[in-house]
Amino acid sequence: MYWLCDVYVDPAYRAQGxxxxxxxxxxxxxDYRNLFGILATRDAHGLYEQFGFVRDHGKTLTRTPDFLRK
Known part of the structure:
Protein backbone atom coordinates (compact mmCIF):
# COMPACT_ATOMS: atom_id res chain seq x y z
CA MET A 1 0.00 0.00 0.00
CA TYR A 2 1.16 3.55 -0.61
CA TRP A 3 -0.11 6.81 0.80
CA LEU A 4 0.13 9.82 -1.48
CA CYS A 5 0.18 13.06 0.47
CA ASP A 6 1.25 16.69 0.42
CA VAL A 7 1.22 17.01 -3.36
CA TYR A 8 1.42 20.66 -4.31
CA VAL A 9 2.10 22.26 -7.68
CA ASP A 10 3.42 25.81 -7.51
CA PRO A 11 0.88 28.25 -9.00
CA ALA A 12 3.43 29.34 -11.62
CA TYR A 13 3.42 25.78 -13.03
CA ARG A 14 -0.27 24.93 -12.80
CA ALA A 15 -2.30 24.18 -15.95
CA GLN A 16 0.85 22.86 -17.66
CA GLY A 17 0.28 19.16 -17.03
CA ASP A 31 7.01 -0.38 -7.78
CA TYR A 32 3.56 1.17 -7.23
CA ARG A 33 1.12 0.08 -9.93
CA ASN A 34 0.37 -3.22 -8.21
CA LEU A 35 -0.14 -1.72 -4.74
CA PHE A 36 -3.25 -0.23 -3.20
CA GLY A 37 -3.08 3.56 -3.27
CA ILE A 38 -4.77 5.96 -0.87
CA LEU A 39 -4.85 9.74 -0.68
CA ALA A 40 -6.92 12.65 0.56
CA THR A 41 -7.67 15.87 -1.27
CA ARG A 42 -9.96 18.83 -0.77
CA ASP A 43 -10.35 19.84 -4.38
CA ALA A 44 -8.47 17.64 -6.88
CA HIS A 45 -10.77 14.61 -7.05
CA GLY A 46 -11.12 14.92 -10.82
CA LEU A 47 -7.37 14.76 -11.37
CA TYR A 48 -6.93 11.58 -9.37
CA GLU A 49 -10.05 9.92 -10.81
CA GLN A 50 -8.43 10.14 -14.27
CA PHE A 51 -5.79 7.71 -12.97
CA GLY A 52 -8.08 5.10 -11.44
CA PHE A 53 -8.61 6.55 -7.97
CA VAL A 54 -12.16 6.22 -6.65
CA ARG A 55 -13.80 8.42 -4.01
CA ASP A 56 -14.14 6.55 -0.77
CA HIS A 57 -15.39 8.87 1.97
CA GLY A 58 -15.36 12.64 1.68
CA LYS A 59 -11.80 13.68 0.86
CA THR A 60 -10.39 10.14 0.62
CA LEU A 61 -9.72 8.29 -2.62
CA THR A 62 -8.33 4.80 -3.19
CA ARG A 63 -6.79 3.03 -6.16
CA THR A 64 -6.97 -0.73 -6.67
CA PRO A 65 -3.75 -2.38 -7.91
CA ASP A 66 -3.54 -2.89 -11.67
CA PHE A 67 -3.48 -6.66 -11.43
CA LEU A 68 -6.87 -6.63 -9.69
CA ARG A 69 -8.46 -4.17 -12.15
CA LYS A 70 -7.93 -6.25 -15.31
Missing part, protein backbone atom coordinates in the same frame (compact mmCIF):
# COMPACT_ATOMS: atom_id res chain seq x y z
CA UNK A 18 2.71 18.87 -14.11
CA UNK A 19 0.14 17.26 -11.78
CA UNK A 20 -1.00 14.81 -14.45
CA UNK A 21 2.59 13.83 -15.27
CA UNK A 22 3.37 13.30 -11.59
CA UNK A 23 0.34 11.08 -10.96
CA UNK A 24 0.85 9.17 -14.23
CA UNK A 25 4.46 8.50 -13.24
CA UNK A 26 3.50 7.24 -9.78
CA UNK A 27 0.56 5.07 -10.84
CA UNK A 28 2.46 3.61 -13.80
CA UNK A 29 5.71 2.89 -11.97
CA UNK A 30 6.43 -0.84 -11.52
Missing amino acids: VGKKLIATITGHP
Whole structure:
Protein backbone atom coordinates (compact mmCIF):
# COMPACT_ATOMS: atom_id res chain seq x y z
CA MET A 1 0.00 0.00 0.00
CA TYR A 2 1.16 3.55 -0.61
CA TRP A 3 -0.11 6.81 0.80
CA LEU A 4 0.13 9.82 -1.48
CA CYS A 5 0.18 13.06 0.47
CA ASP A 6 1.25 16.69 0.42
CA VAL A 7 1.22 17.01 -3.36
CA TYR A 8 1.42 20.66 -4.31
CA VAL A 9 2.10 22.26 -7.68
CA ASP A 10 3.42 25.81 -7.51
CA PRO A 11 0.88 28.25 -9.00
CA ALA A 12 3.43 29.34 -11.62
CA TYR A 13 3.42 25.78 -13.03
CA ARG A 14 -0.27 24.93 -12.80
CA ALA A 15 -2.30 24.18 -15.95
CA GLN A 16 0.85 22.86 -17.66
CA GLY A 17 0.28 19.16 -17.03
CA VAL A 18 2.71 18.87 -14.11
CA GLY A 19 0.14 17.26 -11.78
CA LYS A 20 -1.00 14.81 -14.45
CA LYS A 21 2.59 13.83 -15.27
CA LEU A 22 3.37 13.30 -11.59
CA ILE A 23 0.34 11.08 -10.96
CA ALA A 24 0.85 9.17 -14.23
CA THR A 25 4.46 8.50 -13.24
CA ILE A 26 3.50 7.24 -9.78
CA THR A 27 0.56 5.07 -10.84
CA GLY A 28 2.46 3.61 -13.80
CA HIS A 29 5.71 2.89 -11.97
CA PRO A 30 6.43 -0.84 -11.52
CA ASP A 31 7.01 -0.38 -7.78
CA TYR A 32 3.56 1.17 -7.23
CA ARG A 33 1.12 0.08 -9.93
CA ASN A 34 0.37 -3.22 -8.21
CA LEU A 35 -0.14 -1.72 -4.74
CA PHE A 36 -3.25 -0.23 -3.20
CA GLY A 37 -3.08 3.56 -3.27
CA ILE A 38 -4.77 5.96 -0.87
CA LEU A 39 -4.85 9.74 -0.68
CA ALA A 40 -6.92 12.65 0.56
CA THR A 41 -7.67 15.87 -1.27
CA ARG A 42 -9.96 18.83 -0.77
CA ASP A 43 -10.35 19.84 -4.38
CA ALA A 44 -8.47 17.64 -6.88
CA HIS A 45 -10.77 14.61 -7.05
CA GLY A 46 -11.12 14.92 -10.82
CA LEU A 47 -7.37 14.76 -11.37
CA TYR A 48 -6.93 11.58 -9.37
CA GLU A 49 -10.05 9.92 -10.81
CA GLN A 50 -8.43 10.14 -14.27
CA PHE A 51 -5.79 7.71 -12.97
CA GLY A 52 -8.08 5.10 -11.44
CA PHE A 53 -8.61 6.55 -7.97
CA VAL A 54 -12.16 6.22 -6.65
CA ARG A 55 -13.80 8.42 -4.01
CA ASP A 56 -14.14 6.55 -0.77
CA HIS A 57 -15.39 8.87 1.97
CA GLY A 58 -15.36 12.64 1.68
CA LYS A 59 -11.80 13.68 0.86
CA THR A 60 -10.39 10.14 0.62
CA LEU A 61 -9.72 8.29 -2.62
CA THR A 62 -8.33 4.80 -3.19
CA ARG A 63 -6.79 3.03 -6.16
CA THR A 64 -6.97 -0.73 -6.67
CA PRO A 65 -3.75 -2.38 -7.91
CA ASP A 66 -3.54 -2.89 -11.67
CA PHE A 67 -3.48 -6.66 -11.43
CA LEU A 68 -6.87 -6.63 -9.69
CA ARG A 69 -8.46 -4.17 -12.15
CA LYS A 70 -7.93 -6.25 -15.31
